[in-house]
Each structure stands twice: as structure tokens, then as C-alpha cells.
Amino acid sequence: MRQEHLPLTEGVYYILLSLYEPRHGYGIMQLTEELSKGRVQLGAGTIYGAIKTLVGRKWIVALDDDGRKKEYVITDLGKTMVEYEMKRLNELYENGLLMTKGEKLK
Amino acid sequence: MKKVKYRLYVDYEKEEQWINELAQQGWLLEKFKFFRFTFVKGEAGSYIYRNELLAGLALKDKNEYLQFLKESGIEIVSKFGGWVYFRKKASDGPFGIYTDTASKVSYFNRIIGLFTLLLVFNIIIGIVNLIISGYADSPVNSYTSFFNFAAAILIAVPTIKVYRRKKALQEQQNLFEQ
DSSP, X not given: OOSOSOOOOHHHHHHHHHTTXXXXXXXXXXXXXXXXXXXXOOOXXXXXXXXXXXXXXXXXXXXXXXXXXXXXXXXXXXXXHHHHHHHHHHHHHHHHHHHHHOOOOO | OEEEEEOOOSSHHHHHHHHHHHHHTTEEEEEEETTEEEXXXXXXXXXXXXXXXXXXXXXXXXXXXXXXXXXXXXXXXXXXXXXXXXXXXXXXXXXXXXXXXXXXXXXHHHHHHHHHHHHHHHHXXXXXXXHHHHHOSSTHHHHHHHHHHHHHXXXXXXXXXXXXXXXXXXXXXXXXXX
């Protein structure tokens, strides 16, 4: 695999995962904490900056806000990026097993 | 019960630390203006405070950002001179505004940019006043020039500190992703 897609930060990865269903900022924060069992805690400033960048790259879109909290959802392009990242993480994991335990998955 | 304290912190992180120490003792920040901080008596350790420099953000972004923070359960305590103090209930767990290297570095860059601008501005005005004072009869310009240079030094200290913090973070980035 050539490095055509750069590794995502943990924050961006979890934000994208959270947005497979529409969520607002606070919802992203809570789900990320829950999924990572409290290990990854995203600050509001970090999420806000990441959301702006992700909207700019069209990896996520804002849903029409009805005056209440603004919700976001992942786009097809965003999903593609998540899949690339999962492949990369899996490669890291498999190679880790191979070299440390001599195991090969499947 | 209220308490007023006057403090001048050159380093905004130290100031935030001081505010949090007082909150631990049950003195909750209510308002700040220049060097004047007003506290009200409350439950000790009930809140965590964070400050942030908002200056340098466009007005529309600033409002949108503050709205976003409010929706995340963060309370805006007091705003003054481009700075803001936030707080969140300590029972909600750790409270940080910027939690990863990338966002911390871009915040530091915003601070460094703004402080450098202020620094250069004060040096230039200081030099101009110094030159004028050579021709003027009144000592006003030499006094002003002195204050400009003093301000420049006061701004230089935190600028260098923030720059070092940024460098340390970037060094860490060579090893770790976060």
C-alpha cells in the first residue's frame, strides 16, 4: 500500500465513526468517550476545529439546522477515508502479530 | 460573599492555574477586567476553569464557536479584551478545550501570531516616540516610548514561553500521533 492516504488522527477517526449517524458536537464527544472506554476525550475546541476542516474537505456535511443544535453526518467520501484508515490499522495490527508472535492471521 | 483580587500574570497558563487553585478553595471566578478578578464563594472544587484567547478569530466564527462550546455543556464565565474564561462542572470529568497536538499547535500559532504583531507594533511606536522626543521640548514622548518598550518586553515573555511549548509538542509529534 503506497502512502496515498495519510494516517488520520485518533480524534478525526472517532469523529468520522461517530457521524455514521447524525450527531452534534456534544454527541460526538460522548460517543467517542464511550467507544474508547474513556481513553479518548476530545475537547470542544479540538472537535470544533476538526469539524470545520472535515466540512471543508466534504468528508462530513452539516444537516439543515432547525435553529437547534447543529448536526453533522458523514459523506460517502468520508466513509471511503474511514475504510482506508481501517485497512491501515489492520495492517499495523497484523504485522505486529507477525513479528512479535510469529502469528499470521488466516 | 465576594472577593476581589488584583493580579498581573504575564503567562496566561499560570493565571488559569491560579484561578483553578482558588476554585479548589471555593472561590469561583465570576468576572475579570484588566487585572481585576472577582470571585464568589461557592462549593470548593465544583468547577474546572479554562481560559482562551479568542482575539484573531473573525466575529462570525467567534459567535459560532462560543455557541458550539455552550452546546457542549461549557459555561462562558467572563469575556474581556479578547480573552474568555470558561468553566465546566468538575463532576463531568476532565475538561480541556484543545486535547490533541494538532489543535494545540494551531492555537499556539494563533497566540504567537497575535502577540508578535503587538510586540512589533510596540517596538515601532516606541522607536518613533524616541525619535520625536529628541526634537520635542516636552518629555511626553520619551515617557511614552519607555512604556512601549516595557510593554514589548512584557509581551515578549509569554510569546517565548508559548513558542517553547509549541516546539516541545512538535518534538513529541515525531514519536507519537497525539
